[in-house]
Amino acid sequence: MVRTSHQRCAREPTGRHLDDAAAVFHLLSAPIRLRLPWWLLHHPERDVTALAAAVGAKVPAVSQHLAKLRLAGLVSARTQGAQHIYTVDDPHVAVLIEQVLDHITDSDARPRPVGPQSGPTS
Structure with missing residues (x-):
């Protein structure tokens, strides 16, 4: 069993x-x-608007993605005037995203995962 600094004794998930x-x-x-x-x-x-510019996507598309992330509790928003200001305030979300990206970027020697966009490796 691999242990990490974030691991805790937990019961088996349902x-x-x-x-x-x-x-x-x-x-x-x-x-x-x-x-x-x-x-x-x-x-x-x-x-x-700032998020759309940062990720290179159109505002309506980013707005729809943010709505899905918000419903899932992965981002939160507060109203400031006529704008919604988005943030990630759940430390579990931060750890999840950082860990999966660290896993992928940690080693150049690690094989690339096979997925719909990467295709099969041979």
């Missing part, structure tokens, strides 16, 4: 916990929906 976790990973499987919370972790409290 089927519902695993379904919910899979839903979070599915939601984050769209690169833009992974990029938005990552960007917010490094540049907190931005509105949709």
Whole structure:
């Protein structure tokens, strides 16, 4: 069993916990929906226009992605005048995103995961 500094003794997850976790990973499987919370972790409290410019996408598309992330509890928003200001304030979300990206970028020797965009490796 691999131990990490964040590991704690926890009971076995229920089927519902695993379904919910899979839903979070599915939601984050769209690169833009992974990029938005990552960007917010490094540049907190931005509105949709600033986020759209940062990730190179159109405001309506970013707004829809943020709505999905917000419903899932991965980002939060507060109203400031007519704007919604987005942030990531759950430390679990921060750890999840940082850990998965560290896992991918940690070693150039690690094989690239096979997925819909990468295709099979041979």
